[in-house]
Amino acid sequence: MPKEPDFIHDLNEQQKRAVRHTEGPLLIVAGAGSGKTRVLTYRIAYLIQQQKAAPDDILALTFTNKAAKEMKERIQQLIGDEARKLWMGTFHSVFSKILRFEAEKIGFTSNYSIYDMEDSKNAIKQLLRENNYDPKEIRPRTIQRLISDAKNELIYPDHYQEKFVHSTLDDITAKIYGQYVERLKHNNAMDFDDLLVKPIELFQKNEDVLEKYQDRFKYILIDEYQDTNHAQYKVTNMLAEKYKNLCVVGDDAQSIYSFRGADIHNILDFKNDYEDAVEIPLEQNYRSTQAILKAADSIIKNNESQLDKTLWTDNDMGDTITVLDNYDERDEANRVANYIKELKARKGYDYNDFAILYRTNYQSRVYEETFRRKGIPYQLVGGLSFYQRKEIKDVLAYLTLLINPDDDTNLVRIINEPSRGIGNKSLHDLMARARSTNQSLWQVLKNVDQIDLYKPAENSVKDFVAMINELKNDLKNNEKLINVTKKLLEKSGYMKSLVEENSPKSMTRRENILELENAISYFEKNNNNASLSSFLQEISLITDTDKYDEEKPAVTMMTVHAAKGLEFPAVFVVGLEEELFPVGSRNNEEVNIEEERRLFYVAITRAQEVLFFSHCRSRYKYGEEQRKRRSRFLDEVSSDVVRTETGSSIKQDKDRFSEKNSSSSQNGDTRIEYDWKKPLYKKKNRSSNNTQVYYDNPDEDPFQVGAKVEHNIFGQGKIISRSGEGEKTKVVIYFKERQQRKTLMLRVAKLRVIG
DNA sequence: TGTAAATTTCTTTTT
DNA sequence: GAAATTTACA
Numbered sequence: 001m002p003k004e005p006d007f008i009h010d011l012n013e014q015q016k017r018a019v020r021h022t023e024g025p026l027l028i029v030a031g032a033g034s035g036k037t038r039v040l041t042y043r044i045a046y047l048i049q050q051q052k053a054a055p056d057d058i059l060a061l062t063f064t065n066k067a068a069k070e071m072k073e074r075i076q077q078l079i080g081d082e083a084r085k086l087w088m089g090t091f092h093s094v095f096s097k098i099l100r101f102e103a104e105k106i107g108f109t110s111n112y113s114i115y116d117m118e119d120s121k122n123a124i125k126q127l128l129r130e131n132n133y134d135p136k137e138i139r140p141r142t143i144q145r146l147i148s149d150a151k152n153e154l155i156y157p158d159h160y161q162e163k164f165v166h167s168t169l170d171d172i173t174a175k176i177y178g179q180y181v182e183r184l185k186h187n188n189a190m191d192f193d194d195l196l197v198k199p200i201e202l203f204q205k206n207e208d209v210l211e212k213y214q215d216r217f218k219y220i221l222i223d224e225y226q227d228t229n230h231a232q233y234k235v236t237n238m239l240a241e242k243y244k245n246l247c248v249v250g251d252d253a254q255s256i257y258s259f260r261g262a263d264i265h266n267i268l269d270f271k272n273d274y275e276d277a278v279e280i281p282l283e284q285n286y287r288s289t290q291a292i293l294k295a296a297d298s299i300i301k302n303n304e305s306q307l308d309k310t311l312w313t314d315n316d317m318g319d320t321i322t323v324l325d326n327y328d329e330r331d332e333a334n335r336v337a338n339y340i341k342e343l344k345a346r347k348g349y350d351y352n353d354f355a356i357l358y359r360t361n362y363q364s365r366v367y368e369e370t371f372r373r374k375g376i377p378y379q380l381v382g383g384l385s386f387y388q389r390k391e392i393k394d395v396l397a398y399l400t401l402l403i404n405p406d407d408d409t410n411l412v413r414i415i416n417e418p419s420r421g422i423g424n425k426s427l428h429d430l431m432a433r434a435r436s437t438n439q440s441l442w443q444v445l446k447n448v449d450q451i452d453l454y455k456p457a458e459n460s461v462k463d464f465v466a467m468i469n470e471l472k473n474d475l476k477n478n479e480k481l482i483n484v485t486k487k488l489l490e491k492s493g494y495m496k497s498l499v500e501e502n503s504p505k506s507m508t509r510r511e512n513i514l515e516l517e518n519a520i521s522y523f524e525k526n527n528n529n530a531s532l533s534s535f536l537q538e539i540s541l542i543t544d545t546d547k548y549d550e551e552k553p554a555v556t557m558m559t560v561h562a563a564k565g566l567e568f569p570a571v572f573v574v575g576l577e578e579e580l581f582p583v584g585s586r587n588n589e590e591v592n593i594e595e596e597r598r599l600f601y602v603a604i605t606r607a608q609e610v611l612f613f614s615h616c617r618s619r620y621k622y623g624e625e626q627r628k629r630r631s632r633f634l635d636e637v638s639s640d641v642v643r644t645e646t647g648s649s650i651k652q653d654k655d656r657f658s659e660k661n662s663s664s665s666q667n668g669d670t671r672i673e674y675d676w677k678k679p680l681y682k683k684k685n686r687s688s689n690n691t692q693v694y695y696d697n698p699d700e701d702p703f704q705v706g707a708k709v710e711h712n713i714f715g716q717g718k719i720i721s722r723s724g725e726g727e728k729t730k731v732v733i734y735f736k737e738r739q740q741r742k743t744l745m746l747r748v749a750k751l752r753v754i755g
Numbered sequence: 756t757g758t759a760a761a762t763t764t765c766t767t768t769t770t
Numbered sequence: 771g772a773a774a775t776t777t778a779c780a
Binding site: 063064090091092093116117136192193195196256257259260359360361362363382419421422423424425426454456457541543544545559560561562580583584586591595599621622 | 756757763764765766767768769770
């Protein structure tokens, strides 16, 4: 056996044990900030360096593609270029690759489409219609959710009938589930859940295939094991069964994905599943100050079900945590922005040292507006991702069709995009034909002669078929992807229609499409045998967090979920209000309060040095102002590590808030009491529902006479006059492109200042 | 058939 | 308040 590498000495004793334990099942219970990524990378490097395994014997499953990429780079630094041969990625990306090799064995082709949530929802909606259910009454989303849950539990359609038929909803779901599975197979498509479930089917039906991959992956490592669901659990158990070299890393305190079927028992029961499993805890935290850890600990101990462990640190006590008590979300964003500027100056932080973490994506909006106004650079992670944009999905649908024409869902998406005269009626007829003859829509289109169709539509169909065929041919003749894409954009008229629309919106869309073209060129340059199929597969599995760039000099804004695994010197956890964090219950579904608490724990433990909490007393939801009560979690935080700062706008607003010494406060700090149920009335001199006219002081309002502005529809223009106040402010604008004047309500018109 | 206007739902979290 | 969807009308 080769001599131990020097790098082993970078580790503490627990970490060394985990790295040296190469054979047999291993459970690493890694507390937040305890260096688990380091352990994983070192363990892999160690396996190779000690010649226990070749790089391609090892499979490492991570939570994001970005984590896999970074880990690979770090291993490369330790052991060299060999590391490139490692199998690393998310469950979804790794198994989608395996499925591409083995698709034929389960009745698919390697060019199968991957459906995202939207595609899958559309397919379900279509099925509901075909079964004469009104998608307004039976929500596709609900059915989709139930089907997804079933899949992750490995309950198949026939079993669903047995297990769940208690209500009409279950009845309908059972019916749709069966049809949905068939439809996807017919379309040669898989949804996200299938990428986990189909490999299991593959391995069960083909023992030789299973054995091939068992021999292939002699060592398996899984990160964030607490967030695996039953399907993931099952498939890795199958793979690990032969050699039992399964190493899982997780922290039950950070389990935050139960809504997508993650089962905390996978980590709790690991030792039952593998009797000779060794458990190694990592308890030293290298990330955070003592104050931050104390806050985190005081939170998590309120949960009943937790594995016992003590996280400790050698780090300093650090700063006290500040709770910002705000008037509303604008006040909140303003104060956060001010603190960022102040900390930047006082502590020498850069913008990328800050993160703003929230429970829901829509909370980002106020921050975007505030930061833009104050000139603070930011990067938004999550929300609507690039590949979910309409124009991008459209182009990708065209491309998908070239390799998988039987994919009805993608075909329906673009058959009349841009409009080419194949409207609702014609499409309906075509689909009816497809259903009655059990053909795909594409097959029906190819033989459109055989149906009695509205003539102009029929001609359009013929042109459409000819165009797709031509592009398919180009692809077959090994034409470059980028050229096929460009030709597609031209021949389909997609670009033309965007050019003709000539609105700011269509301009953005064109820019996005250019960016997609760049992505395609880049992919083609960096992959020797880049196929359209592999490109589409890769991008359909790109996640929001994959795009987060820690080098970018900008404040990061993201959900707590997206922040998992990351760390920042200074963190603001915002929107800590009841019904938001913890979230409010939907319908009568019960909120999993322990999971919300774990989520808060994750948020806290992202912070290295400086931590802020904040909550608002009122907040807009559905366009209406709502009174908010501060989160119960704030009362759970150990009182000796926090102090509350009440915003000046609250103190000034005596009408609504009366000052009292609150003795009931667990924290013992002074708080201004207010009757949170009392209805709000409109604030003076502040537009309550338009973000554009809200400023620190009126002088900052940029929509003054003479300002150049841009309107989404009317284009660019100049403000000629202005009247009214607050919400009722009106401006007269001369739009030069249209050569006309318009009077617009500032509150309604979406104006941007330019130049 | 395509567009503009009116209406309704929507906000958890994500591979 | 926005996005998605439906309705009304050209």
